[in-house]
Amino acid sequence: MTGYTGLEIAVVGMAGRFPGSSTVDEFWDHVLAGEAGVRRFTDDELDAAGVSAQRRAEPGFVPMGGALDGIEFFDAKLFGYSPRDAAVLDPQQRVFLECAWHALEHAGHLGDGEGIGVYASASVNTYLLRHLWDNPAVPGGLQPLDLLLANDKDTLASRVAYHLDLTGPAITVQTACSSSLVAIHVACQALLGRDCDTALAGGVSIRPPVHEGYRYTEGGILAADGRCLPFDADAHGVVAGNGVAAVVLRRLEDALADGDTIHAVVKGTAVNNDGAGKVGFTAPSVHGQARAIRAAHELSEVDSSTIGYVEAHGTATPLGDPIEVAALTQAFTTPPESCALGSVKALIGHLDAAAGVAGFVKAVLAVRAGVVPPSPYFTGPGTGLERSPFFVNREALPWPSPRRAGVSGFGMGGTNAHAVLEEPPSPEPMAPGRSRHLLVLSAASEESLRESRERLAGHLAGAGAPLADVSHTLRTGRRALRHRLAVVAGDRAEAGAALAGAWTGAGDRADVVFLFPGQGSQHAGMAARLADEEPVFRAALDECAAHLPFDLDEVLADAGLLQRTRFTQPALFAVEYALARLWERWGVRPAAMLGHSVGEYVAACLAGVFSPEDALKLVTARGELMDALPAGAMLSVPMGADELELPDDVCLAASNAPAMSTVAGTVEAIDRFAAGLSVPSRRLHTSHAFHSSMVDPVLGAFAERVGEVELRAPRVPFASNVSGTWITAAEATDPGYWVRHAREAVRFSEGLRTLLAGGPVNLLEAGPGNVLTTLARQHDLAAGGHAAFGSLRHPREDKHDLDTVLTALGRLWISGVPVDLAAPTADERRRRVPLPQYPFERVRHWVDLPGTTAPQAEPGRAAAAAAVPAQGGDLAVITAIWQELLGIDRIGPDDDYFELGGHSLLATQVLARITGGLGVALPAGAIFEAPTPARLTALVERLRAEQREPAQDDEFARLLAEIRDMSPEELRAELDRERDAQEISQS
Template sequence: MTEYTGLEIAVVGMAGRFPGSSTVEEFWENVLAGEVGVRRFTDEELDAAGVTAQRRAEPGFVPVGGALDGIEFFDAKLFGYSPRDAAVLDPQQRVFLECAWHALEHAGHLGGGAEVGVYASASVDTYLLRHLWNNPAVPGGLQPLDLLLANDKDTLASRVAYHLDLTGPAITVQTACSSSLVTIHVACQALLGRDCDIALAGGVSIRPPVHEGYQHTEGGILAADGRCLPFDVDAHGVVAGNGVAAVVLRRLEDAMADGDTIHAVVKGTAVNNDGAGKVGFTAPSVNGQARVIRAAHDLSEVDSSTIGYVEAHGTATPLGDPIEVAALTQAFVHPPSACALGSVKALIGHLDAAAGVAGFVKAALAVGHGVVPPSPYFTAPNPETGLEDSPFFVNREVLPWPGDGPRRAGVSGFGMGGTNAHAVLEEPPSPEPMPPGRSRHLLVLSAASEQALEQSRKRLAEHLAAGGHELADVSHTVRTGRRALRHRLAVVAGDRADLTGAWTGSGDRRDVVFLFPGQGSQYAGMASQLADEEPVFRAALDECAAHLPFDLHEVLADAERLTRTKYTQPALFAVEYSLAKLWQHWGVRPVAMLGHSVGEYVAACLAGVFGLRDALGLVAARGALMDALPAGAMLSVPLGAADLDLPPDVCLAASNAPNLSTVAGTFEAVGRFEESLAVTSRRLHTSHAFHSSMIDPVLGEFAALVSEVELREPRIPFVSNVSGTWITDAEATDPGYWARHARAAVRFSEGLTTILANGPANLLEVGPGNVLSTLARQHDLTGSAAYGSLRHPREDKHDLDTVLAAAGRLWIAGADVDLGALTADERRRRVPLPGYPFERARHWVDLPGTAPREAEVVEEAREREVAATGDLAVITGIWQELLGIASIAPDDDYFELGGHSLLATQVLARITADLGVVLPAAAIFEAPTPAKLAARVEQLRAHEPEQDDEFARLLAEIRDMSPEELRAELDRERDAQEISQS
């Protein structure tokens, strides 16, 4: 078994797109099969890349490369870009942004909560140079600074940190061809130095036009025939490729403690530079490479004889390959009997700034799967390399890992100019066995659109059908390791996951109101399964039991004793209080509460009016006093309280719904009233006539008991059963109120109406059954919804089915639910799952000389603006032009369309120029739709004098301002407005 030093780094996630493969999994399949992603381009592809017939006919032109298809497509809406801004964003930055999302998702760490650092590299941006600069097809309104900001390599890491909300260091690393392997080294050092807890490291190299081919020159590094053959006798150069990859790293001890899936372990990394010890700046150095490899071995504390594979830099050049083999031979102080060499460049080409991470991913997969990847192209070694006299060889077929010790591999990356990097990888530790999970699991998914959500559902369903992961681990991963987006899905699964019956929605009802049921909702065994599987609930229930004069757990299981009021009321309180504590542990905090009869005591206790011990004592005393009274009857009547014509000996006990009430009295009085009704009523199974005059004999004694208890003002608002409105501090702290509460009719319907008047809410019944949620649905719940926490006694369900379903539906509705807390007490594993289905659309500025789609969009927008009339049409046309969106509706939100504050200055300047109205700098924030902005324009026109001299002067000044001057002026106006408002 491997012993760890505490300095190891775990590879817990990876993602990438390479020539010929769109995922890491597909990439690995191609590696094992020897599938080459480098290919010859078609005439159509060369035409689109602007390659003329004259150039194609030139000697040495090679129409071959490792192209990354689809780089013009991007999920702009997901990342908050307008089509205009997306079109000018460097495709390297777009593709790396999506790759970073998938890598963190693969690791199960996209959900946030940890300090995540970003370390990234990119190649020279040819999109800016070839496609954008001096191209009339670039969308209008963009300044040179805008183009630079969208294409500067320096912004790569920061852009990822911004869009993924990552708060660790964000550092762009540039060391030529070794850049992305150096990012991994820097990330490892940052983790060991505690700069971050998780690190995303990688690189991207996309140099459009990617289907252009290249010009071979004799003695150059580019292969004459479009084949890259590292270490082979026929090797004569490299082929350019395009690609992206990123890995997610953690300190090994943290990854193991958190149950991360570990794909490989980084034992150590090293970097250095050749200095001047070589024949030229671009030449490699044996000594420099050997020193960095040996340093990595020393830092890793591994014997070089235990390394079974090296993913070489392997450029297949006559100079580079012999130097690399010489450096390896010199660096391996204790040479192995045999060590395989390979280079991913043979399959996907040289990825420049992304080459190192591509090789790192290949080596990590190799040690993880325990196979040595093949180099099928290989025929015989280049005699200049000296391979035949070294311990190194190039294998043509997949080989089992040599030796009996831990599988170890080296990865080299050498940059032009002499910055060298080397990493030593080891196989991952065996996963620690996890205990069985709960019997039920909540699976959740979210996406930015309904279509993407459906695609996510299909992908996860297929993954689950194929098996391979424990359902508890899948549930843990999707709940804690994914970003919560607007469109959501949730389903509760038992032995197997069936996603066809999932709940979906995209609500924005954030507020939650707790509803606590009263006597009559209890049943034997209520919440018993919850107590078995939820430690938080069980602990709260045990705490309640410690303050009661009877064995609570025995009572909860005894149907007969639960018919006795002296047991029923405290048992209900204990279950509801414990359930509320569970919900609070899950992050669900009520903005308000409403109890039904004894349920109001739970609300008051949670609000701080009573301490738990006092609340339980009062509820137990209340139940005992009522239990000693003569029996009575209660009747449910399908009429509203105002529609009842009650005789003197029958009391209104509860106003439950607009057309449902409960009355109470003696058996005789209630019987006579029942016979007089023209509607069908229902006798309730209760032992006493609660909330009627039959309670009067105990009110004085109960008030005296309440007066002995400390009563405090409520910290959470709740509605009074007595008044049907918000309880006041004076009422909550008055012992007489609690005596009246036992006698007065329960104004539940009025109380619910009071709560709903505050706006849409999630009504959560916190107690057994679904009595209150059923009553709530008899009210006007427009915009609101009601959910139960525990099953009805006649339902054949597990307790977790109901409570987890409620948690999922609350989350779908937009309520704050801490999905990670649902199983915070048990250790689970994060497992790789299908990634987000990006909804990519074409956002591209074509090469000069072609018919740019963007220019057509702008021209169409202008034509519509000229043809239309009115302020709304003009404003809409300005938005369409500057945002690059062909169709914008009057109520579309500027910021949801991808607008931002810098572009807002141009929008306001255009409105001023075209409509002659000066809007304040904050106008677009206060009126973020075309319709609202048009209304602001009309409002300003109505309150300002007609074009007086001062206004004409101001308008003339604005029209003469440059965009930079106007932006500065608007910023000054906005600052002045903010100061005046504060």
């Protein structure tokens, strides 16, 4: 293979639906087997297409074609369409939208639309002309602009950009039969010109009714027997087909750098027009086609003799085929010994605007697989083929390297396009990566999530890409939807098994509270394996170690040293600080924090009260001073702090939970107190009586140390151990506070209740074990919608530290926290690999041909609408209007207008209907202020209940008359002005 020039484009993703094939992989299987998607239609299909018996009996009627089944089904909810709007949306736009989703997903670039351009083509919209125009079954209330936006080709690329949040250029390209190949050319040029960094290019051709057949006429381009035989001696015409395909393109250098799976390389493309040098507007031109092909060769800098296959335009017409062969012969200035020809039209029919991308996909699959695709129908060469270096192979042929292919697309009117493809470069080996991996899935519904899980489990059961690459693709290349799932595993088999019991949910708790445990949670080897595999954690640990008077790694590994308070407290600080930095690098930033005893120093440091260096100085001094104190004891008692009756020689050390406290004192005092309790208690493994009178002797020395460091006001709120409420700037910057903090009882339970009072949160314990999450769960978290997670394993758990921290990351993501899923492997080079497609939850949204099917539900809706003003109250009126205009049979009082697929254009009609039906003049922005039937009803009732002076009644009548007299366009403009005003006031 020759070297690259820097102008090549990589094909990194593709998707398509063709006659007889629902995926690209299935399509390739059919290509290799020579299985045609063109077929004979059944009588039932012809009946549904409105083909009369008289027409079927006419001479020349051919009941065949390349039909795309299921075009009436669409996942409207995923893309935010109401049933009414989905029913009138051009099926070409629906199908292409889903295809674009799958193509970007296949490339692993659906997650971020920044810098992605769209270049797309579509055929004439027969759905509008035949199914919608003058059809009484069309949903009511539609304005001409509604139908225009839903059916105009001009909106094709922009619609994809809008729904997939793609911010590059969005351009619809139309050049007749060469449209989608020209779209690919334009996309390549845009990439080379830096208009975008990733480009989605393709086309769609769906011409309902797709099971109609056609009438053959002598001298026409359609085949008399429904067979398309390109370059064959018996070639006599083409057959119409329907289909859709899209490819994802990137500059080769970017694709290689980002680890994209490259399916083929576009060496060069060219486009021109025949001009007037031909017999007629629709006639092809040898000279024009040859110039386009030759230009593509020159731009590609390839020797034409190295091209082994051409995916030809190949219409199988007596005029078109000989001209195409002559143009190829003329364009190949250094003829190959032999070069195979083929045309996908033989299998799926002529896809019109989508023909070019269909052939392009076939050629990409061929150079990737190393197989020259067969043309099993072939009987003998047609005119001109026998005098050329080209041949048509009946069977699949092996294709050794270097593999290069040409793709042609020629449009009526003379716009010619040609592309040169090359086999993909060998993938660069990737390092093994971490030992444990987080896999995530999401979907718009529980059913789609279930099917996604099954598809992924099936994929993992076979051979394929390393789990590290699968994890990377799922985390960075997919769209995050509401219903979510996460698992942690070490290999494909373990991941497949874990999916069955994966954590799932659809939470909306976005806030995270960091909890930092205190002394007693430490254990030898805590976070050791995390330090081995997480560079961010290791770097933060080393940052702390540089300010400590001992070897941190030695202490963390030694259980004996960790029992010494002088080592325990700074070691705990270091681990918890490093964990917090890791979480922050992963995009998890605390809304608030709470530490337990020495854990509050971590919270204060992260809030900016101390610098990390000063915090470590204080924690080290605190540990050294306390380590020098006489031995003491601490006791855990299953009683609330206010229930305890303590003798003078026993102090309350911690209020941990509604029914859990800790007391401290001398060993003798604690033994006496424990003996007198009527409830079981537990001695803690501590060497001293912290937070008791036994620490009084060191408070003066500690006060001096605190006075030596700079204290600043906190930038992030945290709850105080001393008060159990929010820390104040005055407290945080007062050295005396930190002295009291060492002596007074830890008010953890009170502090936790302060944190939980603000609404549902995720409690994340950033330290070893699960001491604080266990205490937190005694505060009835579920009742308040809260959840609690740990970051590191319990010392008795036999699991990898990455298991715990990645599981917590996955559960936070499931809860709705906006985590950075790309961050955990940001330091690794990983590959984006093809994975199973998203399972769209398609529902029938269709307006049947007049006279073929009775309108469904429309009479009931009309009756309900007519009866609305006379009965049922305001809520029933509003709900019925919504049901009619949105096309939804059942709408609840708390259903959101915009989640149901409503939009600003439709809102003008909703407000006008409510104004007319209820006699209440609603402001233009009412639908934004009150987006549910219940809230809109309350707004109507409030407006009606207001007492008006006669002058006000006159003003109301004037406003009512004014809004009734407004045209939809005027009302819509007023609505937009009101919406803009609201957005400005809110911002």
